[in-house]
Amino acid sequence: MPSTDRDLIPVVDYARASTDKAKDEHTVRDQQTVNEGTAARLGCRIVARFADNDKSAAKENVLRDDFEAMLKVLRAGKLSDGTPVMGCIVVADDRLVRRAGDYERFVDAITADEGRVFADKRGFKDLYSEDVESMGLMGAVISRMEVKKMRRRVRQWHRSRAENGIKSNGRRPFGWQEDRLTLDPVEAPLMRRAAESFIAGKSMNSIVKDWREKGVKTSRGNEWTMNTLRAALDNPRLCGWRMIRGELVTGKDGKPVCGEWEPIITPEQWEAIQAIFNARRGKQITYSGQAVSALARDHREHRYLLGGILRCGRILPDGAMCGQRLKADKQPRGNGHRYMCRAATQGGCGGLSRQGEKTDEFISEAVLAKLEERSVTARTDIGPWLRQRELDEKEEQLRELRTRFAQRRISNSLFFDEVERLEPEIAQLRADRERHSLAAQQTSADISDIRRRWYSETDEDRLDISQKRTYIRAALHAVIVHPAGKGKRFDPDLLEPIWRED
Structure with a gap:
């Protein structure tokens, strides 16, 4: 072995390891880098190190930045500062490549000039030899096969744990303590x-x-x-x-x-x-759980309860009703709010307004009364979901088909024809069951508690505007506000609720 560093072969070192992220992103769990003593024993001097920790060498969509940078250095035969490079050393070649394509690129880069060396802890490998290169390619292929087997075993392990009800690994989910089993009290x-x-x-x-x-x-x-x-x-x-x-x-x-x-x-x-x-994906439901055309839901915060729900009932000179949605705004003196029709330049007539607080109170009471009426009817009508047996039968048919297909007891064409028929039917039944669950949840809500929370004085307990608007929009298509004339007091008879059909 040469006695001075100057006589040692200048090489680069490549490492690929996992990191213990739970402690420190830069703490290497397994020693996957060659130390200076091992390199010197092999007659090499490490002049640069490249590492791609926590990056798989088997996945095609993973870019190993340091691996690509190392290939450029090997092709050039020198570092960016001019330091010569005569080869590469790794702990084990399976830490370097696990895909045949990457192995070929590495061999092409390192053999771009004569006299280059490649070594792992066991010693040197002559990459200029066709036999060694072929063995390396076979090793990469076998390594890739092993990776696939490992992935398959991991998937089967995860599914086995899931089928046995065992908790999944990973970070603590919100709502549970660190053991991921016990509920967090807060x-x-x-x-x-x-x-x-x-x-x-x-x-x-x-x-x-x-x-x-x-x-x-x-x-x-x-x-x-x-x-x-x-x-x-x-x-x-x-x-x-x-x-x-x-x-x-x-x-x-x-x-x-x-x-x-x-x-x-x-x-x-x-x-x-x-x-x-x-x-929200286009399969909207009503308060009673029936599938209908899209029912508007609020996806932003509203400041006023009936904004966009009230419509102008003023009759225009041509005999048609204005019908424009009323907008809400603060009263000129800052006393509460009012609803008013937009100006003619904005598509309205600008000729109607109504006091906000009293309008909100009347419509709230009307909606709560309607909900109480529906709640009494719904408790007797909702019942259990009646299509569970049909869903069970179709799911059993699908399981039987998959079992027969796995055992090669059914032709490909028949299997896929049946699967394409059953899967949409099962999906529709599951969606119908979800709609029924939503209807049951909503009708089981105690309407007296809703009324209490509607007017609660504590912020924590009181329904917010978005919740109130959901109840209102589930009960009403709109409210037509008819003109009252100047100077007249608030008249609830001039508010015409347009109820959704039960």
Whole structure:
């Protein structure tokens, strides 16, 4: 072995390792770099190090920046400062490449000039030899096959854990303690209240705004956003279920597997949340749970209760009704608010206005009375979902088809024809069940409690405007405000509610 550093072969070192992110992003869990003593023993001197920690060498969509930079150095035969480079050294060649294409690029770069060396802890490999290069290619292919097997085993491991109701790994989800099993005494009630409020009509924007004002943070310590709240509400973990790749994990009986952790809400509440999300994709539902054309929901905060719901009933000179939505604004002297028709330049007639507080009070009472009437009827009408047996039968048919296909007991054409027929039918039945769950959740709400919270004096207990507007819009198409004439007092008979059909 040469006695001085000057006599040693200048090489670069490449490392690829996992990092322990739970402690420090730059702490290497497994030693995957060659130390100076090992390099000197092999007759090499390390002049530069390249590392791509936490980057897979097997995935095609992963860019290893240092690997690409190293290839440029090897092709050039020198570093950017002119230091010569005569080869590369790694702990093990499977830490360098796991794809045949990358192996060929590496060999082309390192053999771009004569006399280059490549070594791992076991010694040198002559990459100029066709036999060695072929063996390296075979090694890369075998390594890729092993990676695929590992991925398959990991997927099967995750699914096995899910099917046995075992908690998933990862960061602590909001609402649970660090063990991811026990409910957090502060966060769980917040999430439960958010789910109940969302089902009752409160907008996600309003919930996020409320949590931000109270200083509520995500489990990672970040500010809540609409996207993070939607992801939390959309997660079946809330009701004790698991989902893998968009599908609920079910047992042999076709029922969702219940996890070992404590649920925050009931399965019926989670399905009601799904119905609302589905409704926003164009499958809107009414208060009674029936699928109809799009029913407007508020996705922004309103300052006034009936903004956009009241319509001008003034008759124009041509005999037609104005029909323009009334806008809300503060009274000129700052005393409350009023609703008024827009100016003619904005599409209205500008000839009608109404006192805001009294209008809000009258319509609120009218809607609460209608909800009480519907609640009595709905409790007797809603009943259990009557298509569960039909759904169970179709799910069983699909499971049987998949079993027969896996055992090669059915032709490809017949299998896919049947699957394409069954999957849409099952999806429709599940959506119908979600709509039924939402209707059941809404009708089971105690209307007396809604009335109490409608007028509650405490901010924590009182329904906010977005919730009140959801109840109002579920009960009404609109309210026509007929002209009263100058100087006349507020007359509730001039407010004409246009009710939605029961």
